[in-house]
Amino acid sequence: MLAVCTGCSLLCEDIELAxxxxxxxxxxxxxxxxYAHFQSLFTERTKPQVDGQKxxxxxxxxxxxxxxxxxxxxxxxxxxxxxxEAQREGIDLAKKLGATLDDTSSFSEGxxxxxxxxxxxxxxxxxxxxxxxxxxxxWGSDPSNSHPRLxxxxxxxxxxxxxxxxxxxxxxxxxxxxxKSATAALCQQLIRLPPGGxxxxxxxxxxxxxxxxxxxxxxxxxxxxxxxxRKTEFGAIFPGAGLVHSLxxxxxxxxxxxEQLNRIAPxxxxxxxxxxxxxGFNQLLLDETGFINRVSFQEGQARHSRExxxxxxxxxxxxxxxxxSDPLSSLPFGVARALASVPLIAIDPRRSLxxxxxxxxxxxxMYGLExxxxxxxxxxxxxxxxxIVESSLMPDREILKRIxxxx
Amino acid sequence: xxxxxxxxxQDIFQYEAQKKGRYSEEYKKLSARIMLDKxxxxxxxxKDGDRVLVKNVNGSVVVAARISDxxxxxxxxxxxxxxxxxxxxxxxxxxxxxxxxxxEFKNISAEVAPTEEQVTxxxxxxxxxxx
Numbered sequence: 001m002l003a004v005c006t007g008c009s010l011l012c013e014d015i016e017l018a019x020x021x022x023x024x025x026x027x028x029x030x031x032x033x034x035y036a037h038f039q040s041l042f043t044e045r046t047k048p049q050v051d052g053q054k055x056x057x058x059x060x061x062x063x064x065x066x067x068x069x070x071x072x073x074x075x076x077x078x079x080x081x082x083x084x085e086a087q088r089e090g091i092d093l094a095k096k097l098g099a100t101l102d103d104t105s106s107f108s109e110g111x112x113x114x115x116x117x118x119x120x121x122x123x124x125x126x127x128x129x130x131x132x133x134x135x136x137x138x139w140g141s142d143p144s145n146s147h148p149r150l151x152x153x154x155x156x157x158x159x160x161x162x163x164x165x166x167x168x169x170x171x172x173x174x175x176x177x178x179x180k181s182a183t184a185a186l187c188q189q190l191i192r193l194p195p196g197g198x199x200x201x202x203x204x205x206x207x208x209x210x211x212x213x214x215x216x217x218x219x220x221x222x223x224x225x226x227x228x229x230r231k232t233e234f235g236a237i238f239p240g241a242g243l244v245h246s247l248x249x250x251x252x253x254x255x256x257x258x259e260q261l262n263r264i265a266p267x268x269x270x271x272x273x274x275x276x277x278x279x280g281f282n283q284l285l286l287d288e289t290g291f292i293n294r295v296s297f298q299e300g301q302a303r304h305s306r307e308x309x310x311x312x313x314x315x316x317x318x319x320x321x322x323x324x325s326d327p328l329s330s331l332p333f334g335v336a337r338a339l340a341s342v343p344l345i346a347i348d349p350r351r352s353l354x355x356x357x358x359x360x361x362x363x364x365x366m367y368g369l370e371x372x373x374x375x376x377x378x379x380x381x382x383x384x385x386x387x388i389v390e391s392s393l394m395p396d397r398e399i400l401k402r403i404x405x406x407x
Numbered sequence: 408x409x410x411x412x413x414x415x416x417q418d419i420f421q422y423e424a425q426k427k428g429r430y431s432e433e434y435k436k437l438s439a440r441i442m443l444d445k446x447x448x449x450x451x452x453x454k455d456g457d458r459v460l461v462k463n464v465n466g467s468v469v470v471a472a473r474i475s476d477x478x479x480x481x482x483x484x485x486x487x488x489x490x491x492x493x494x495x496x497x498x499x500x501x502x503x504x505x506x507x508x509x510x511e512f513k514n515i516s517a518e519v520a521p522t523e524e525q526v527t528x529x530x531x532x533x534x535x536x537x538x
Contacts, residue, residue: 036423334502
């Protein structure tokens with residue numbers, strides 16, 4: 001049977017599977033990450049729990065609703081690993097509760113994605129990249145580890161409409177990074193920057209494009225890069241967490257560089273969205289409120305502020321619902337600690353530090369494996385998926401709906 | 408003791424180990440390590456695989472020190488260290504973010520010193536978080 005992989009935001013639709021006795025007996029086209037994702041169906045699944053004790057789903061949902069009802073400043077966090085339908089349900093719940101709502105983009109790709117979703121950085125689809133791109137630039141990103149099939153399906157190896165000679169002759173890949181990543185090992189050029197060196201790199205590229213002699217970095221390499229950029233017909237830039245963390249409030253510099261590049265040829269930006277439906281959540285919330293994340297509905301109207309970011313809200317909330325995310329593992333120690341000090345409700349198919357620390361744990365079905373839904377691929381293309389195994393578990397969409405009815 | 412700047416990154420093998428079991432030995436082994444320049448290991452008087460205490464104002468962890476493996480043409484990077492993004496590296500990340508409210512996952516200043524202590528266990532980290 002054919003399946004969609006929800007292991008990362010490439011949402012590969014060509015996964016061929018054979019199942020035997022409820023287990024995967026054969027799999028085709030899965031990358032290492034995808035295979036681990038599919039296999040995780042069978043390990044470390046959650047069970048409904050209240051206060052560390054086994055409970056029924058009904059009891060756990062009732063307790064979750066009670067916690068949220070009693071809370072004055074609830075935080076609803078996670079969202080990037082839920083279907084668009086569940087995200088919709090989550091936004092409705094946040095409105096009903098007057099809650100703060102934030103997702104994992106808040107401490108990673110949000111700064112970039114906001115510019116893409118609001119049109120400040122021009123973008124394209126991955127199919128455009130496959131068909132047209134002669135240059136792919138991985139900037140502070142390492143798809144070989146994070147989005148393993150990006151190069152084989154779209155960015156480098158396939159024979160696209162205008163790129164029949166593909167990587168042998170027509171495509172060039174460049175990595176800009178602080179280290180020689182696995183992706184860098186496959187690419188023609190690695191521009192190695194010192195940590196935090198991206199702003200200076202941008203001004204050097206800008207100078208080189210104007211025909212000036214670079215004042216910093218490896219001069220020969222920078223001139224080569226300038227030559228490559230000037231002869232590019234269609235450029236795809238894949239910025240990742242490395243660029244976000246280095247540029248931060250100076251993200252406007254990237255906009256400036258893109259303006260300059262687009263005077264040469266189309267250069268498009270495709271942020272490396274971390275989780276499989278992170279973009280879906282940011283798009284939905286943007287459509288609904290005008291903001292992609294960090295929103296509070298406490299005063300009815302949606303308000304946006306950094307105080308509603310997970311970093312700040314973890315300290316100011318008095319209860320939190322965490323969905324499809326493990327903030328106790330993924331956030332800085334102090335923030336994890338603040339979050340662990342309030343009553344936590346964790347909705348997750350799989351065990352994590354957060355489900356272990358939660359007052360209420362609600363197991364959910366795994367999307368694409370046990371439940372149907374839709375998601376936005378990292379380039380914004382909508383992908384639908386169907387379950388491949390039967391499951392009695394509720395999808396998180398249903399759990400959220402029931403919590404919403406009970407509060 | 409040496410002072411380093413740590414940059415974190417993602418690793419597919421560690422991701423796979425995490426999916427198999429977050430409390431597993433394999434996940435700990437792949438997460439709890441710091442990649443140092445060869446020269447830094449020599450300065451510390453330790454060899455590849457020896458344990459080090461990495462600490463700063465935010466917290467501390469014991470991890471394995473590894474020589475960063477940038478073959479075949481390694482570029483020296485003394486003072487610059489790499490850790491795979493994990494619960495261990497997150498102990499060292501500050502919770503006071505700047506005006507962007509984006510934590511410094513990729514810009515961690517820390518001290519590294521040899522130690523006889525065992526690698527910090529995930530259960531101990533969870534206890535610290537819940538304390």
